[in-house]
Amino acid sequence: MSIVIVGTGYVGLVTGACLSEVGHSVACVDVDAKRMKRLANGEVPFYEPGLEDLVRNGIDSKRLSFSTSLPDAYRAAKANRTLSAPVVMIAVGTPSSEDGSADVSGVLQVAREIGSVIDEYTVVASKSTVPVGTSEKIAHAVESGGADRSKFDVVSNPEFLKEGAAVDDFMRPSRIVLGSNAAAATELMLELYRPFNMSHERVMTMGTREAELTKYAANALLATKISFINEIANLCDKLGVDVDSVRRGIGSDPRIGHSFIYPGAGYGGSCFPKDVRALIHAAQGVGIDPYVLTAIHQRNEQQKHFLLDKVLAHFGNDLSAHTIAVWGLSFKPGTDDVREAPALSTVRGLLEAGANVRAFDPVASAQFEAALTPANSTSNRFTIVQDKYEALQGASAMLLLTEWKEFRNPDFERMRTLMKQPCVFDGRNQFDPNRLRAAGWTYVGVGRT
Numbered sequence: 031m032s033i034v035i036v037g038t039g040y041v042g043l044v045t046g047a048c049l050s051e052v053g054h055s056v057a058c059v060d061v062d063a064k065r066m067k068r069l070a071n072g073e074v075p076f077y078e079p080g081l082e083d084l085v086r087n088g089i090d091s092k093r094l095s096f097s098t099s100l101p102d103a104y105r106a107a108k109a110n111r112t113l114s115a116p117v118v119m120i121a122v123g124t125p126s127s128e129d130g131s132a133d134v135s136g137v138l139q140v141a142r143e144i145g146s147v148i149d150e151y152t153v154v155a156s157k158s159t160v161p162v163g164t165s166e167k168i169a170h171a172v173e174s175g176g177a178d179r180s181k182f183d184v185v186s187n188p189e190f191l192k193e194g195a196a197v198d199d200f201m202r203p204s205r206i207v208l209g210s211n212a213a214a215a216t217e218l219m220l221e222l223y224r225p226f227n228m229s230h231e232r233v234m235t236m237g238t239r240e241a242e243l244t245k246y247a248a249n250a251l252l253a254t255k256i257s258f259i260n261e262i263a264n265l266c267d268k269l270g271v272d273v274d275s276v277r278r279g280i281g282s283d284p285r286i287g288h289s290f291i292y293p294g295a296g297y298g299g300s301c302f303p304k305d306v307r308a309l310i311h312a313a314q315g316v317g318i319d320p321y322v323l324t325a326i327h328q329r330n331e332q333q334k335h336f337l338l339d340k341v342l343a344h345f346g347n348d349l350s351a352h353t354i355a356v357w358g359l360s361f362k363p364g365t366d367d368v369r370e371a372p373a374l375s376t377v378r379g380l381l382e383a384g385a386n387v388r389a390f391d392p393v394a395s396a397q398f399e400a401a402l403t404p405a406n407s408t409s410n411r412f413t414i415v416q417d418k419y420e421a422l423q424g425a426s427a428m429l430l431l432t433e434w435k436e437f438r439n440p441d442f443e444r445m446r447t448l449m450k451q452p453c454v455f456d457g458r459n460q461f462d463p464n465r466l467r468a469a470g471w472t473y474v475g476v477g478r479t
């Protein structure tokens with residue numbers, strides 16, 4: 031099949047590379063000309079395990095191409111197509127507006143552009159996460175771009191991949207949600223996803239509005255689990271209870287499960303925070319008081335300060351005499367994405383308190399530095415280093431903020447020789463508190479006695 035994907039970010043590029051890997055012909059489009067030039071040379075602009083190999087395979091097999099022109103990509107898709115009609119997927123960002131709602135202006139702008147280029151029956155599929163009712167707005171936008179209503183159908187096809195495991199998630203999806211009110215469009219999308227649906231049935235068909243809400247509900251529920259365990263961890267902290275025992279105790283119940291109940295420094299990334307905010311806004315818009323959703327969001331905002339508050343409680347509010355080492359800057363392991371990463375608020379707080387900060391991340395340093403944009407007075411107190419041990423030089427404490435595998439079992443003896451004092455704030459509960467305390471370390475975790 032011939033597919034055009036508009037928006038070549040995390041979702042668009044993974045989708046394009048995986049669809050081309052299974053034999054489809056894919057043209058990726060983006061407004062970022064520099065990004066597309068790099069991609070045409072096989073250079074992936076962000077860190078995602080396994081993606082570069084797929085992109086190179088796609089380029090070598092001539093099934094994957096990159097362009098800044100939607101009309102050119104659409105023409106090429108029509109020329110390359112086999113029997114079926116072309117599919118144009120929208121995968122541009124839907125960031126938070128100031129009021130918390132999802133800003134779908136990029137999606138609708140792309141829809142208008144699509145309307146101005148399609149000249150035969152085409153399926154327009156939205157992979158972007160969009161509020162309920164957006165598929166109908168996409169249809170209006172495609173029409174207002176100039177397309178006849180009989181020439182297209184809109185499908186809501188939300189994406190559930192996780193950054194850091196995106197290729198695997200796409201290749202072996204837990205489910206493929208197709209929201210469509212048109213049988214012809216559903217058929218075409220089933221054909222598109224057939225290679226991913228071989229071993230067992232993964233496709234779920236539903237209406238467009240149901241598909242749109244499924245995506246938000248999924249992210250909000252995962253965020254709920256994180257905020258819930260973080261609240262329990264705060265309780266543990268005050269009551270002198272070990273949250274790790276509690277976590278294992280509840281996770282063994284199959285109705286609860288072990289995943290997403292790890293306490294830590296809060297959730298971040300490009301999805302959970304904005305999607306929870308968008309759902310709160312959507313609920314308020316229809317007169318529902320979003321008690322649960324609001325609490326999830328508020329707990330997370332609090333949780334981002336948990337470790338900083340512990341550091342200030344330990345050293346006092348003036349950190350100007352201290353160097354603090356930070357391990358991990360991305361919002362989670364396996365990605366260089368720092369959007370809404372807890373490390374951003376923690377490092378900003380440390381700098382505001384006067385600390386010198388020496389930070390290390392295996393892949394996210396450049397992105398973090400760009401996102402941090404510290405004020406001039408603090409910028410000379412923030413240093414990125416190339417090795418985790420180098421970050422510890424002269425540090426009064428180390429803060430672990432992202433649980434990269436390489437941080438799991440460090441050489442604590444070596445660490446002690448580099449640091450001013452043996453002190454660790456474990457924002458992801460990765461280390462053994464008993465072992466460290468027995469060896470003379472000051473250990474502070476999240477809800478660990």
Ligand SMILES: NC(=O)c1ccc[n+]([C@@H]2O[C@H](COP(=O)([O-])OP(=O)(O)OC[C@H]3O[C@@H](n4cnc5c(N)ncnc54)[C@H](O)[C@@H]3O)[C@@H](O)[C@H]2O)c1
Nearest residue numbers: 037038039040041060061062121122123124158159189193
């Ligand atoms: N990142 C994830 O893990 C993830 C997972 C599931 C769903 N989503 C959703 O998918 C959507 C995209 O997310 P993302 O993380 O891939 O975003 P992203 O910011 O990484 O990528 C978006 C891309 O769209 C491009 N773009 C913007 N306007 C354009 C236009 N008019 N024409 C062509 N290209 C344009 C940008 O240049 C950028 O490269 C969002 O709605 C997000 O919520 C993201």
